Each structure stands twice: as structure tokens, then as C-alpha cells.
Amino acid sequence: xxYGEARAYDEVATALLAEGGLGDAWxxxxxxxxxxxxxxxxxxxxxxxxxxxxVAALHDEGVRLxxxxxxxxxxxxxxxxVQELLWQSSGGRWHGLARADVFFTDGGLQVCELNSDTPSGxxxxxxxxxxxQAQAMGLIDPNRELxxxxxxxxxxxxxxxxxxxxxxxxxxxxxxxxxxxxxxxxWARARGIEVVLGSPYNLVxxxxxxGMFGRRCDVIWRHYKTDWWTERVPVWDDEPPPSDHQxxxxxxxxxxxxxxxxxxxxxxxxxxxxxxNKRMLALLWEERARLSEAGRLALEKWxxxxxxxxxxxxxxxxxxxxxxxxxxxxxxxxxxxxEVDEAVWAAARRHALPRRWIAQRRFVARLDQAGSxxxxxxxxxxxxxxxxFTRVQRGATDERAVNVPTLVEGxx
Numbered sequence: 001x002x003y004g005e006a007r008a009y010d011e012v013a014t015a016l017l018a019e020g021g022l023g024d025a026w027x028x029x030x031x032x033x034x035x036x037x038x039x040x041x042x043x044x045x046x047x048x049x050x051x052x053x054x055v056a057a058l059h060d061e062g063v064r065l066x067x068x069x070x071x072x073x074x075x076x077x078x079x080x081x082v083q084e085l086l087w088q089s090s091g092g093r094w095h096g097l098a099r100a101d102v103f104f105t106d107g108g109l110q111v112c113e114l115n116s117d118t119p120s121g122x123x124x125x126x127x128x129x130x131x132x133q134a135q136a137m138g139l140i141d142p143n144r145e146l147x148x149x150x151x152x153x154x155x156x157x158x159x160x161x162x163x164x165x166x167x168x169x170x171x172x173x174x175x176x177x178x179x180x181x182x183x184x185x186x187w188a189r190a191r192g193i194e195v196v197l198g199s200p201y202n203l204v205x206x207x208x209x210x211g212m213f214g215r216r217c218d219v220i221w222r223h224y225k226t227d228w229w230t231e232r233v234p235v236w237d238d239e240p241p242p243s244d245h246q247x248x249x250x251x252x253x254x255x256x257x258x259x260x261x262x263x264x265x266x267x268x269x270x271x272x273x274x275x276x277n278k279r280m281l282a283l284l285w286e287e288r289a290r291l292s293e294a295g296r297l298a299l300e301k302w303x304x305x306x307x308x309x310x311x312x313x314x315x316x317x318x319x320x321x322x323x324x325x326x327x328x329x330x331x332x333x334x335x336x337x338x339e340v341d342e343a344v345w346a347a348a349r350r351h352a353l354p355r356r357w358i359a360q361r362r363f364v365a366r367l368d369q370a371g372s373x374x375x376x377x378x379x380x381x382x383x384x385x386x387x388x389f390t391r392v393q394r395g396a397t398d399e400r401a402v403n404v405p406t407l408v409e410g411x412x
Contacts (some may be wrong), residue, residue, distance in 0.1 A: 006209065018307045022127055027400055033124060033173045035403040037132045038374055038390045045142060045408045047109060049385035052100035052378035054298035055111045059275045060095065062284050066274060067092050069108070073274070076283035078355050082230040082247040083273050089256050090271030094194045096153055097268060098275075099377045099389065101397070102302075103365040104388065110363045111302045113324075114380075116269060117226050117276035121377055121389035122146065123179040126404040132405035139407040143387035146188040146379060153382055157265040164193045167217035167225055172199040178222060184221060200224055200251035209263035210254050219265045220255065226273045227327045235325040235333060235356045277326045281306040282358045307358035309349075318345045321359045323352065336396055338362060368392070375401065 007186045012023030013033075024410055025032055039046070066073035076340050079087060099119035125143050133141040149373065155161045170177050185195045198212035206216035232245040274280060285306045290297050318337035325333035333388050363396050365373035375397045377389035391401035 003117040011293050013113075022123055023176055024387070029399065031402060032391075033128055033403040035128065035132050035135075037129075037136065037374075037407045039139065039287070040388075040406065040408050042177075042408060044104075045388075048102050048376050048378050051109045051111055051302045052380050052385055053101055053383065054294075055100050055114055055302055056095065056098055056116075056380045056383060058284060058295050058298050058303070059114055059116065059292075061096055061278060061291055063092050063271065063274060064159050065277050065283070065287065065290055067291070072283070072287065076276055076286070077277055079273065080231040082249075082252070085223050085228075085252075086226065086230065086270040086273045087255070089260065090180050090269050090273075092271055093269035093270030094275045095383070096157075097386075098380045099149065100380060102378055103363070103373060103375045105363050105366055105375075107363075109302055110210060110304055112304065112360065112363075112364075113278060113281070114275065115377075118223050119377075119379065120180060121391075122387075123183045125133045125377075125387055125389035125406070126183065128403060128405040129407065133407060134406055136209045139409055141404060142385075142408050143379075146381075147183075147190075149381050149386045150184070151187055151191045151193070151194070151408070153267065154188065154219050154221070155191075156382075156385055157267060162192060164192075164218050165196060165211070165215055167198065167203075167215075167220045168200060168289045169200060169203070169212070169220050171224055172197075180223065196334065200229065200248050200255075203251045203254050205210075205258075208246075208258070208261060210258035218265060219267060219269050225327070226270060226276060229270075230273075235328070235353055236351045237353055238351050276352060278306075278324050278328075278360075279290075279308060279326050281360065284309045286311075291404070304363050307359050307360040308355070309359050312356050312359040314349075314360070318342060320362055322359050322362050323348060324360060325352075326356050326358070334396060336362065339395065370394075373397075376406070 015145045053146045064195055094116060095289040097119055099121065100111050100114050102109055126146060126400040129141045129143045135140060154164065154166060158164045168181050168184055170181050181197065188195050196212045196215045196217060203210055206214065208218045212218045232242045234241055238303065255266065259266055281303060284299055288299055291299065321337045323335040328334060337345055367373055372392045372394050375391045378385055379387040390403050390404050390406045391397055393401035
């Protein structure tokens with residue numbers, strides 16, 4: 001980036017950051033967002049929506065299979081003791097808000113995964129879209145109703161539309177989450193919902209319910225990853241355990257007991273301990289004969305073939321596969337075979353802990369003129385599309401991706 005480009009970007013970034021809704025405008029010295037929109041046709045937006053909704057419904061089929069056949073779940077999705085507690089307590093509830101990561105390819109759309117635990121990107125999606133849409137003529141912001149839909153979800157699980165207290169429970173030590181928490185709090189307060197902020201360590205018993213800082217909460221929005229509440233163990237056999245590997249026993253006991261008494265509702269539900277686990281994709285592919293016809297067709301059309309790593313043949317061609325750990329996110333613990341050499345690939349296969357990984361058939365995303373792919377994160381709220389968060393990057397998507405607005409032409 002030349003001096004003139006950097007100065008122009010700095011002016012845009014300063015204007016966006018002045019509103020206080022976005023974090024740092026730079027990552028490793030490179031721009032983190034752009035106001036040049038990714039413009040979708042109504043047909044393309046409809047196709048993205050159909051794929052995301054179908055894959056969310058497909059995960060629900062997987063959950064129903066696991067409820068009906070515990071042995072099947074144990075074979076594909078081994079859980080730690082506390083993860084097992086979360087699953088058993090959920091009653092199969094897992095969905096509130098999810099984000100399907102969808103790519104255009106020359107062979108059609110591909111959904112590489114569904115983030116159903118603590119999906120991110122909402123501040124960038126909403127604020128960038130609003131800024132770009134203000135300068136666009138005849139283009140529609142697909143994120144314009146995301147906030148209202150989110151609040152309606154809160155009201156639905158609370159069982160009323162007034163007098164609600166919402167607890168936003170998040171890792172308060174991570175400053176990168178503050179923009180999202182501010183967005184959520186603003187949406188809720190604009191509709192008259194009282195908001196309490198805190199971390200799992202701030203959860204306390206309030207009467208026969210649960211709350212934070214002495215305020216009883218009707219709903220806890222859990223922006224704290226499921227696997228962070230439970231035992232944390234390495235995914236490599238040569239990796240030391242994390243320093244904070246113990247489960248959050250006291251906060252979980254308070255929250256789960258209050259939820260069992262129907263004194264609080266948790267979103268996203270803790271049943272996402274199954275759907276967030278990428279081995280669910282292997283279960284769906286390897287057990288696809290058990291799916292409904294609609295589910296099987298959706299799987300084969302939109303989800304790349306996926307298997308448990310322990311079942312991948314030793315001589316499987318490195319360039320055809322991508323390795324992913326069960327709970328890795330934002331590009332962490334992802335190994336694209338085509339982007340590493342044989343020595344790295346062999347070491348990964350040797351040290352990856354059994355039953356913690358999947359292998360997913362590599363697909364080639366369609367590239368723009370700059371040689372970058374566009375990862376369309378389609379938000380699915382209560383089963384229906386609610387918005388899009390687009391990231392642009394060369395290679396696999398990670399924290400260095402450029403966040404761009406997404407606008408739709410000719411769409412009501």
C-alpha cells in the first residue's frame with residue numbers, strides 16, 4: 001500500500017472508528033476492512049441463503065440422529081465429562097444464531113462449516129454495510145434487519161416483550177469482543193431490554209435464578225465458547241496442556257441448574273457443543289444413508305466430503321484434503337494440504353490426536369481479479385437467513401482477512 005492509499009484508508013478508518021462500533025482498523029500493519037462493497041445479484045444472494053439454511057437444517061438432523069442413537073454420537077463425537085453434561089442438559093437445543101461460511105466455486109456453492117456456538121463478525125457486517133449503503137444507489141443492505149431479528153429471538157425465549165433483563169456473558173479479558181458486546185447491548189437497550197455485562201466468573205445465584213452483579217437475568221447470551229466452559233485439552237500429542245485447562249464448574253453449576261428449573265434461558269444453547277464440533281460434518285457424510293432425502297441432497301450439494309481423520313487412508317493425496325481440529329476457529333488448527341509440503345503433512349498426521357480431527361475434501365474457491373476468495377458468512381437466525389458478513393483474502397480465511405460490506409441488487 002502506497003502513501004496515498006494508506007492516507008485515504010486512514011481517513012476512512014478514522015471515520016468508522018469514531019462511531020465506536022469497530023475495533024482496530026489494522027491487523028499486522030495491513031488494513032482490516034474496506035468500504036468497497038461486494039455486490040451480489042438477487043439470485044446469488046438467494047442461493048447463499050438457501051445453502052446456509054439447508055446446512056443449518058442438516059445439522060439439526062445430525063442432532064436428532066445423536067439423540068436417537070447415543071452410540072452413534074459417541075463413535076463420532078467423543079465428549080469429555082463436562083461436555084457430556086452440557087449435551088445431556090441441552091435436550092437437543094443448539095440453535096439461536098449461526099454463521100455458515102459459504103464460497104462460490106466453478107462447481108457451485110460450498111459450505112465449509114457452520115459456526116453455531118459464538119458466531120462473530122456482526123459489528124463489521126452491520127457497520128460496514130450501513131456506511132457503504134449510504135453511498136450506494138439502488139442496492140439493498142441484507143443486514144438491515146439483523147438487530148431486530150436478534151432482539152425478537154431474545155423476546156421469544158424470554159416469553160415476553162417487556163421487562164426483560166439480558167445478561168451478556170463474554171470473555172471480558174479479550175478486547176476484540178468489545179465491539180460485538182457493544183452492538184448487542186445497543187440492540188437490546190433500544191428495545192427497552194435491561195442489559196448486564198459480565199464474564200462467567202460474575203455469575204451468581206439470584207433467588208431461584210441466576211444473574212450477574214446481583215441482577216437476575218431472564219436470558220443469558222453466551223458469547224463464551226462452549227469448549228472454554230469445559231475441560232481444555234490439546235489436539236496434538238506433542239502440545240502442552242493450556243494453563244487454564246480446568247472446567248468452569250461453579251459458573252456452570254449455577255447456570256445449568258437455573259436453566260433446568262426454567263428460571264433462565266441460554267443462547268446459544270449448550271447443545272452447540274455437538275454442532276460446533278466439526279466432526280459432526282464427518283458424521284453427516286459417513287452416515288448419510290440415515291438422513292432424510294432432503295438432508296442427503298443438501299449434504300451432497302453444498303458440503304465438501306468430510307471424514308474422521310482416523311479413517312483417512314494413509315496414502316490419501318495431500319493436495320486433495322484439508323485437516324481441521326474439532327473446535328478450531330478463525331483459521332486456527334487448519335492445515336491445507338495443498339499449501340504445505342509432505343514433511344509438514346506427515347508430521348501433522350503423526351501428531352494429531354485421534355478422534356479430535358476431520359479431513360475435508362479441498363475445494364477451489366472462485367477468485368476475484370486480485371486473486372482473492374470471498375468468504376460469505378451467512379447468518380442464520382432461528383433457521384432463516386438474517387444477514388451476511390464477507391471476508392476477502394488470498395488463501396484460507398483467518399484473522400488477516402479484509403472485512404468488506406455486502407450489498408444486494410434488485411432484492412426487496
